[in-house]
Amino acid sequence: MYVSSTRADAPLARPGSGRGVVVTGNVIALGMVSLVTDISSEMVTAVMPVYLVTGLGLTMLQFGFLDGLYSGVTVFLRLIGGHLADRFAARKPVAVVGYGMSAAAKLGLPLVGASVPGIGAVLAADRAGKGLRTAPRDALISLSSTPEAQGRAFGVHRALDTVGAFTGPLVAFTILAAVGTAYDAVFVVSFCVGLVAVAMLVLFVRDHRDPPEHRPGWRDGARLLRDRPYRRLCVVAAVLGLVTVSDAFVYLLLQHRLEIRPHWFPLLPLGTAGVYLVLALPLGRLADRVGRRRVFLAGHGALLAAYLFLGGPLGGVPLLLTVLALHGVFYAATDGVLSAAVGARLPAAGRAGGMAVVQTGQAVGRFASSMVFGALWTAWGPETAIRVLAVALAVALFGSTLALAGRRVRATRPTEVPDVR
Amino acid sequence: MSVDIDSDADAPVKPVVTRRRVLVFALVLVLxxxxxxxxxxxxVRREDxxxxxxxxxxxxxxPLSLVGAPRLLFRSTxxxxxxxxxATVAAADPGGPRTVGExxxxxxxxxxxxxxCLATEGGLTRTxxxxxxDANLRQVRRVELAGTPNRARVSASGRMASWTVFVYGDSYASMTFSTRTSILDTHTGELTANLEDFTTTRDGKELKSPDRNFWGVTFTxxxxxxxxxxSTNTTGRTYLVRGDLSARTMTVLRENVECPSLSPDGTRLVFKKKVSQSTRNPWRLHVLDLATMRETPLAETHSVDDQAIWIDDRTVGYALPTGSGAAGDVWSVPADGGGAPARLVVGGFSPAPLR
Known part of the structure; x- marks a missing residue:
């Protein structure tokens, strides 16, 4: 690992200094904030089913309706969060508000009791916080590392983030075993854990300083889109998002093909997360070396392979392991890598907004894809649906490769930076 | 502060881990x-x-037993x-003393x-x-469940058992609730893990929506x-289905019927019908006559979220969170739409008649 120690104000190694240590303490601090926040939210996720059944019974099936609304709120707030962060050069404050909102929402759950609108509002606040903070946080990660180390920085962050996804349920089960039916204790503990993350953010993460005359408005955001490589990345991310089925469908397909026993089903996402955790940093490093767009496209190649396996003849444990591994590779090669690719393209003052636009495009694409895939599944059955999507992904991938492989784009890759190994 | 301000906009941001900040963080952590x-x-003390x-x-x-004089079996709350x-109480005197088992x-x-019996086994993982x-409440089979227990039913002969659990899926983008309903043949030991695998038709056309949910089985x-x-998550509407276990098929009969429960004479279903979009008071118990398909609202005006039971051919029973016990009471109401609800057991849940 080339992750640096976090000794106080050490500027850490600079490119060309001989050592490849270019991930700053700020990135690690942001990774820890995500890790701790993940623990906080996973705790709530673990108790929600029992809590809602006890308190609400079948009424909770009505939450299905609010789902689309939440997604809309998140998308919208992501853009706002990114814009505010740029406009006031306030990435950290906006992120603090976002993390703070999600933490406060945990405390809201015991306060609203068994009221469906109340719980809906609390969950919406939680999502809103997540929407607000994502782009400023990614901008901070990006600004905290040198342009040639973007992939590594996001790799470190996503790896730490995923550690939280693993630790959270374990912590939750331990607490649940201790508290029995006192669910409010879980919410209060989750709130406290969430505040620890906010404290880490406030105390150990430093915002980037912009020249004071820089106050980008919406128009500057639009100007960003005039940069052709950035614009192409936006379009490619959205188009590929449009042919990416949601995780839930991947696991449903696996279950459909393999008749997985129900109590193993919740473990499927951990398979993806495990591969993601292990590969996030290596693939981030690889992206820095061979090109982020290339790795991003290759990641979608892994997704295409996963689709082909899901729609193909292979079955049993080999299918399960292959698909989960490919799905994990897909995430490791695309999630942080896209932010890294975008980060390297954007001016410091417009980075949060620029990140938000790309991520929003991708999220909207994926949301639409879920709708379309659900309809395909209903009409033609799961196997045909995934094969259709595999064809669509192959076409989109081909087009994206052409769009990103132009000479102009290639020139912007930091190939001139010597291999840091 | 030992960190010097970096004026170069494109240079990396430096960390701010100072001794003072670590101290403040330690204090926050302790607090x-x-x-x-x-x-x-x-x-924990309060709940205890x-x-x-x-x-x-x-x-x-x-010791509790399922055979003997007519009684009402329930979870004591x-x-x-x-x-x-x-616990059990005598059917003739449900308000009388209860016998509580282990x-x-x-x-x-x-x-x-x-x-x-749907239960949560203790320990770290709470399965x-x-x-x-069996009739002496000794365990003859154990099936691990994928979610939170919600409904349970046994056929009148004691052969077929069914249960529904809630499964909760959460991903970064969406939160979904779904149900999973299983049927167990206690004679052959064959377990139908998920009714969603059955072929379901509506007006002669097969339903293929991947988000179908089933719950609340009652056997003939x-x-x-x-x-x-x-039900499907996308529409939120509910339908009554009639299923054929050996053929692995189900047919949609009617809309807006939840948690059906078949009368002992097999002629009527008591079910909860959605009568209001409000989440406070959404359901009312109704009885459906299977010969005429006529619905009759029952006298209970509280919203009942339960799969009701038939205490006899004229009376249905159900649990309500009326707050006398730590979790509610067992009530009964006449099945013909007349009369008034009566509280049978104070501090009880999940009733089952032992005839």
């Missing part, structure tokens, strides 16, 4: 840990007191040492000498399980035909 631990201790601190009937007396355990269940149903019990006397609820 928050104190709040978390303190509140947890308080909440609420559930087990009362003077409700303690477990003991003659009186505050006291018997909280959460199975076994704890979150949900229970029994018929024909077989009981199904939800369905336990099939042939131990093969059953009724249940179908």
């Amino acid at each position: 928050l840990a104190g709040i978390a631990i303190g509140y947890t201790v308080y909440a 007191d609420r559930l087990y601190g009362g003077d409700g009937t303690a477990p003991g007396g003659p 009186e505050s006291g040492p018997g909280y959460g355990r199975l 076994r704890s269940c979150d949900r229970v149903y029994a018929a024909g000498g077989t009981a199904v 939800p399980v369905a336990l099939v019990l 006397a042939d131990d093969n035909t059953f009724y249940a609820t179908l």
Whole structure:
């Protein structure tokens, strides 16, 4: 690992200094904030089913309706969060508000009791916080590392983030075993854990300083889109998002093909997360070396392979392991890598907004894809649906490769930076 | 501050880990840990007191059995040492003294000498399980469940058992609730893990939507035909289906029927019907005559979120969170739409008639 120690104000190694240590303490601090926040939210996720059944019974099936609304709120707030962060050069404050909102929402759950609108509002606040903070946080990660180390920085962050996804349920089960039916204790503990993350953010993460005359408005955001490589990345991310089925469908397909026993089903996402955790940093490093767009496209190649396996003849444990591994590779090669690719393209003052636009495009694409895939599944059955999507992904991938492989784009890759190994 | 300000906009941001900040963080950590631990201790004591601190009937007396004089079996929710355990009262005097057994269940149903008990096994992982019990409540089969127990039913002969659990899926982008309903043939041991695998038709056309949910099975006397609820997340509407276990098929019969429960004579279903979009008071118990398909609203005006039972051919029973016990009471109401609800058991949940 080339992750640096976090000794106080050490500027850490600079490119060309001989050592490849270019991930700053700020990135690690942001990774820890995500890790701790993940623990906080996973705790709530673990108790929600029992809590809602006890308190609400079948009424909770009505939450299905609010789902689309939440997604809309998140998308919208992501853009706002990114814009505010740029406009006031306030990435950290906006992120603090976002993390703070999600933490406060945990405390809201015991306060609203068994009221469906109340719980809906609390969950919406939680999502809103997540929407607000994502782009400023990614901008901070990006600004905290040198342009040639973007992939590594996001790799470190996503790896730490995923550690939280693993630790959270374990912590939750331990607490649940201790508290029995006192669910409010879980919410209060989750709130406290969430505040620890906010404290880490406030105390150990430093915002980037912009020249004071820089106050980008919406128009500057639009100007960003005039940069052709950035614009192409936006379009490619959205188009590929449009042919990416949601995780839930991947696991449903696996279950459909393999008749997985129900109590193993919740473990499927951990398979993806495990591969993601292990590969996030290596693939981030690889992206820095061979090109982020290339790795991003290759990641979608892994997704295409996963689709082909899901729609193909292979079955049993080999299918399960292959698909989960490919799905994990897909995430490791695309999630942080896209932010890294975008980060390297954007001016410091417009980075949060620029990140938000790309991520929003991708999220909207994926949301639409879920709708379309659900309809395909209903009409033609799961196997045909995934094969259709595999064809669509192959076409989109081909087009994206052409769009990103132009000479102009290639020139912007930091190939001139010597291999840091 | 030992960190010097970096004026170059494109240079990396430097960390700010100073001794003073670490100290402040340590203080925040200690404070928050104190709040978390303190509140947890308080909440655990409070719950202990609420559930087990009362003077409700303690477990003991003659061991519970499913055979013998007509009684009502239920989960005792009186505050006291018997909280959460199975208990019975005499059918003729449900308000009289209860016998509380040793076994704890979150949900229970029994018929024909077989009981199904949905419980959460303790320990670190808290595994939800369905336990099939014999007439002396000894465990004969254990099935691990994928979610939170919600409904349980046994056919009149005691052969077929069914249960529904809630499964909760969460990903970064969406939160979904779904149900999973299983049927167990206790004679052959064959487990139908998920009704979603059955072929379901509506107006002669096969339903293929991947988000179908089923819950609340009730069996007919042939131990093969059953009724249940179908719903899809996308529309939120509910449908009554009639299923054929050996053929693995289901047919949609009617809209807006949830948690059907077949009368002992097999002629009527009591079910909960959605009568309001409000989340406070969404359902009302109705009885559906299967010959005429006529619906009759029952006299209970509270919203009932339960799969009702038939105490006899004229009376249905159900649990309501009316707040007398730590979790509610068992009520009854005439099945013909007349009369008025009556409280049968104070501090009880998940009733099942033992005939």
